[in-house]
Amino acid sequence: MKRWIADNSGPKELMLPKRFLISLFTFVALLTTSLLAQAQFKKPKIGFLPGVVDPFYQVMEIGVNEAAADYGLEVVTQYPQTWGPTIQTPILDAMVGRGDLTYLIIAPTDKEQMIAPLQRAVDAGIKVITVDTFLGDGDYINGKVTFPLSYIGSDNVEGGKIAAHALAKVVGNKGKVYIQNTNVGASTTEQRGKGFKDGIAEFKDMQLAGEDYNLDDAGTAAQQTSAKLQANPDLVGIFGVNVFSAQGAGNAVKSAGLGGKVQVIAFDATKDAIENLRKGVVSLVIAQKPHDMGYLAVAFAMADARGVTSLPRRVTTGYAVIDAKNVDDPAVARFIYRVGK
Numbered sequence: 001m002k003r004w005i006a007d008n009s010g011p012k013e014l015m016l017p018k019r020f021l022i023s024l025f026t027f028v029a030l031l032t033t034s035l036l037a038q039a040q041f042k043k044p045k046i047g048f049l050p051g052v053v054d055p056f057y058q059v060m061e062i063g064v065n066e067a068a069a070d071y072g073l074e075v076v077t078q079y080p081q082t083w084g085p086t087i088q089t090p091i092l093d094a095m096v097g098r099g100d101l102t103y104l105i106i107a108p109t110d111k112e113q114m115i116a117p118l119q120r121a122v123d124a125g126i127k128v129i130t131v132d133t134f135l136g137d138g139d140y141i142n143g144k145v146t147f148p149l150s151y152i153g154s155d156n157v158e159g160g161k162i163a164a165h166a167l168a169k170v171v172g173n174k175g176k177v178y179i180q181n182t183n184v185g186a187s188t189t190e191q192r193g194k195g196f197k198d199g200i201a202e203f204k205d206m207q208l209a210g211e212d213y214n215l216d217d218a219g220t221a222a223q224q225t226s227a228k229l230q231a232n233p234d235l236v237g238i239f240g241v242n243v244f245s246a247q248g249a250g251n252a253v254k255s256a257g258l259g260g261k262v263q264v265i266a267f268d269a270t271k272d273a274i275e276n277l278r279k280g281v282v283s284l285v286i287a288q289k290p291h292d293m294g295y296l297a298v299a300f301a302m303a304d305a306r307g308v309t310s311l312p313r314r315v316t317t318g319y320a321v322i323d324a325k326n327v328d329d330p331a332v333a334r335f336i337y338r339v340g341k
């Protein structure tokens with residue numbers, strides 16, 4: 001091939017070596033193929049719909065945003081102000097109605113009542129990943145609901161058992177205990193309650209003095225706990241199944257002057273739970289890994305969009321169990337939910 005170059009001395013012929021030309025053609029061909037592949041790949045646009053505004057989901061959002069930044073993806077996040085399908089469904093419908101989201105990462109607030117609204121999202125072409133909570137029985141391979149790509153969250157029955165065993169240990173394997181729970185129908189807290197009851201049943205000298213539902217409100221949790229403490233002066237321990245349940249239970253124990261006498265096991269490692277641990281009101285804090293849940297959910301959406309077909313339908317994220325002895329160990333303290341400053 002000939003090329004002409006011009007300078008002051010007039011045009012000259014430039015000969016390009018054959019090997020160079022072959023490399024050039026190969027490079028152009030590869031570039032074209034890769035550009036075509038990129039043009040065909042549409043980056044996912046993700047909706048993130050947590051269960052409620054609380055430090056657990058705020059840490060999850062940090063994980064979501066970090067993964068989105070790493071992959072260069074856009075995420076639209078909408079928080080319900082309170083827990084429940086009545087509040088969550090219209091937000092979900094509005095997210096579907098936007099028409100631009102291709103994946104939805106959601107913590108369904110009710111395992112039955114959120115099935116139909118999420119089926120509508122799937123029918124509109126949105127792929128669903130559930131984080132923290134599940135739909136149906138959580139078995140997305142053989143269970144009654146199989147449309148979500150995956151369920152990423154803690155093993156909550158196991159979490160409830162950890163709480164029961166820890167409480168039994170601090171109270172000397174005997175006495176009456178009580179559960180502060182949130183909402184019937186929330187898969188996570190229901191499973192924690194079940195795991196706790198199963199765990200307590202292993203101790204012949206321990207009894208369950210009841211379970212109250214606070215509808216995810218710390219004030220209600222405190223009132224119910226105060227009433228339970230008054231009616232049961234021999235109560236030795238309380239399991240607070242999540243952020244607001246543990247907060248309310250802790251406040252009631254403190255205001256009754258029973259800190260250290262009635263032991264509280266707190267699920268979720270908030271600042272408040274850690275302060276109560278340091279004061280001796282709470283004897284154990286069970287930290288989940290919401291950051292991992294959020295990060296992995298975005299990574300799963302990206303992988304699915306890229307054509308990955310072997311994504312696990314269930315990912316269990318694990319716990320860090322925090323007590324007064326290990327709370328300052330950096331390997332454990334990194335799981336305390338830190339939001340803002």
Ligand code: T6T
Nearest residue numbers: 054056132188242243244268
């Ligand atoms: O405990 C978490 C979450 O796992 C649960 O599903 C609902 O409550 C929290 O968000 C804490 O408030």
